[in-house]
Amino acid sequence: VFRADIAGKTLSMDLEGLKGLNFVMRDRQTGSLWQQATGIAFEGPLKGKRLELVDFLLTTWGEWRKLHPDTLAVLPDPKYLNRYRATGQLPTQGFAGGQPPAARGSKLVDDPRLRDREQIVGIETQNAQKAYPIALLRQQVVVNDSVGSTAVLLVVTNGDTINAFARTVRGRNLSFRAKPGTMDLLDKETGSTWSPYGECTGGQLKGTKLQRVTPMPSFWFSWAQFFPATEVYSIK
Amino acid sequence: MTYRVWLVTFWMIVFVPAFLLGQQSPAGQVIPTTGQFDPMREPHFATAAQADFLKDSDHVMGVSANGVSKAYRTDIITYHHIIHDQLGKMPILATW
Numbered sequence: 001v002f003r004a005d006i007a008g009k010t011l012s013m014d015l016e017g018l019k020g021l022n023f024v025m026r027d028r029q030t031g032s033l034w035q036q037a038t039g040i041a042f043e044g045p046l047k048g049k050r051l052e053l054v055d056f057l058l059t060t061w062g063e064w065r066k067l068h069p070d071t072l073a074v075l076p077d078p079k080y081l082n083r084y085r086a087t088g089q090l091p092t093q094g095f096a097g098g099q100p101p102a103a104r105g106s107k108l109v110d111d112p113r114l115r116d117r118e119q120i121v122g123i124e125t126q127n128a129q130k131a132y133p134i135a136l137l138r139q140q141v142v143v144n145d146s147v148g149s150t151a152v153l154l155v156v157t158n159g160d161t162i163n164a165f166a167r168t169v170r171g172r173n174l175s176f177r178a179k180p181g182t183m184d185l186l187d188k189e190t191g192s193t194w195s196p197y198g199e200c201t202g203g204q205l206k207g208t209k210l211q212r213v214t215p216m217p218s219f220w221f222s223w224a225q226f227f228p229a230t231e232v233y234s235i236k
Numbered sequence: 237m238t239y240r241v242w243l244v245t246f247w248m249i250v251f252v253p254a255f256l257l258g259q260q261s262p263a264g265q266v267i268p269t270t271g272q273f274d275p276m277r278e279p280h281f282a283t284a285a286q287a288d289f290l291k292d293s294d295h296v297m298g299v300s301a302n303g304v305s306k307a308y309r310t311d312i313i314t315y316h317h318i319i320h321d322q323l324g325k326m327p328i329l330a331t332w
Contacts, residue, residue, distance in 0.1 A: 001299050004320065004327035013318050013329060015275060017268040023317050023331070024266050033266065036317070036331050054328055056299045061307060062292030065284040068305035071298070072281035073290055074319065076312055080274070084311045108264060160295065 002039050002051035020108040020225040037218065037226040055214045058121070059161040067197075111224035113232050121162055121215035122223045122230065125150040129230040131223050132215070136233065137162065142185060144175045145233060152213060157183055157196045165198045165210035275318035281306070302326055 004011050011027040013034070018024065023036040032044030039051035057064070065071055076084055114120070120131040128148025137143060143154040144167065153167040153176050167174050174187040176194065184201070185194040192203025198210035216223075223230060282289075290296075296307040302324030310332070313319060319330040 001297065002329045002331065004329045010327045011329075012277075012320065013275060015269060015273055015317055017266040019264065019266045023269075025318060025329075025331075051329070054299055054301065054323070054326075056297050056330075059296060059298055060292060061287075061290040061294045061296050061309070064296050064298040064305075064307050065287075068298070068300055069284060071284050071300075071305035071307050073284065073287040073296075073307045074276075074309070074312060074321075075280045075282055076289060076309070077276060077316075080315060083315045084309075085315075160293075 001054040001056045003054055004051075006046065006049055006051065020222075022222050022225065035226065037222055053214055055212055057161070057163070058215065058217055060158075063158070063161050107221060108225045109228050111221075111228065113224075114220040116219065116221040118220040119217070120220050120223055121154075121164075121217050122227065123147050123152060123154075123164055123213055123215055124227070125152075125213070129223075129227040130233055131218075131220060131227075131230050132233045133220075134162070134217075136235070140235070142176055142178050143233070147231070150213075153198075153210065154215070155185065155196045161196070162215050163196055163198065164213045164215045166213060167210060169205065169208055169210070273315065273317050275320065276312075276316040277320050279319055279321055297330065297332075299323060299328070299330070 009029060011029050013025040013027055016024040016026040016033055019035065025034045025036060026032070027034065030045040032041040032046035034041050034051065039053065041047050041049045061073070114131065114133060119134045121134060121137070123130050123132065125147045130147040132143070132154060137154055137156050138159050141156050145152050145154065151167045151173040153165045155163045157163070167176065172189065174189050176185045176187050179186045179193060183196050185196065186192070187194065187205070190204040192200050192205040194200050198212060200206050200208040290309060295310045297310060297313060298305065298307045304323045306321065306323070308319060308330050313330055313332040317332060321328050321330055
């Protein structure tokens with residue numbers, strides 16, 4: 001999810017095509033081309049500009065409406081009902097039409113560190129990126145890690161909701177673990193209790209909120225195209 | 237028509253399309269997908285109570301800012317690829 005405005009101008013996007021197997025948008029206002037994976041314009045008057053990311057949550061409808069009872073839900077467009085594929089799985093970028101990637105364009109780079117279709121979430125910090133295989137996150141549930149110089153925490157709740165945070169509080173890095181029998185977390189340093197949404201609900205740090213970072217869902221091959229310097233999370 | 241003309245014609249029929257096919261997907265160029273997917277420009281919404289097309293286990297992408305929360309079922313975004321929307325006065329693009 002991106003802000004659609006840049007320097008006070010609201011952009012309206014058309015789909016232009018694919019580049020590196022990822023969608024390219026063309027804005028009607030300037031004709032610039034934007035890569036969906038990064039939000040960066042690579043051609044046209046706005047070349048080099050980047051759309052600002054709007055934080056979002058990957059979760060289930062049940063969890064989302066519990067968190068936000070006043071939420072609205074976008075209605076399916078009746079014209080396209082047969083084009084949607086309601087799936088019970090974590091989202092992946094669709095290859096509509098079922099064509100294999102080879103028939104729809106070329107990769108820019110080939111990075112064999114993970115399988116092409118491995119579903120990951122990517123975390124981008126100021127100076128680095130890292131890919132986290134979703135299957136591994138589901139197994140680990142709570143991950144204390146670093147992306148470049150940023151100490152990060154990833155939390156998977158019920159296998160379906162993925163949250164990520166910077167885990168530095170008042171200059172100190174906290175290490176988290178699951179609180180047995182609950183969805184909550186405990187930090188090792190103060191023993192405080194935290195919700196999976198990064199809010200300290202009990203203990204010395206009560207009231208503190210961890211700063212969110214947005215995990216970007218992607219197939220590995222797509223992330224690797226546009227962030228070739230990315231690190232990959234693995235269990236040591 | 238002579239045998240030679242037939243031979244040239246035959247090879248043109250075989251090779252020209254093969255050559256064009258080989259050229260259609262160079263890395264780094266934008267390959268058009270005109271008309272295959274339609275961005276959603278005027279999304280319509282249901283309240284949580286009305287949203288009976290959603291099951292609790294459906295995956296959604298949720299956004300919440302400026303006092304507004306919205307959920308997009310992931311298969312709806314992955315088909316349209318772009319949903320033009322607003323959070324309060326902030327225009328957004330929900331993309332996948």
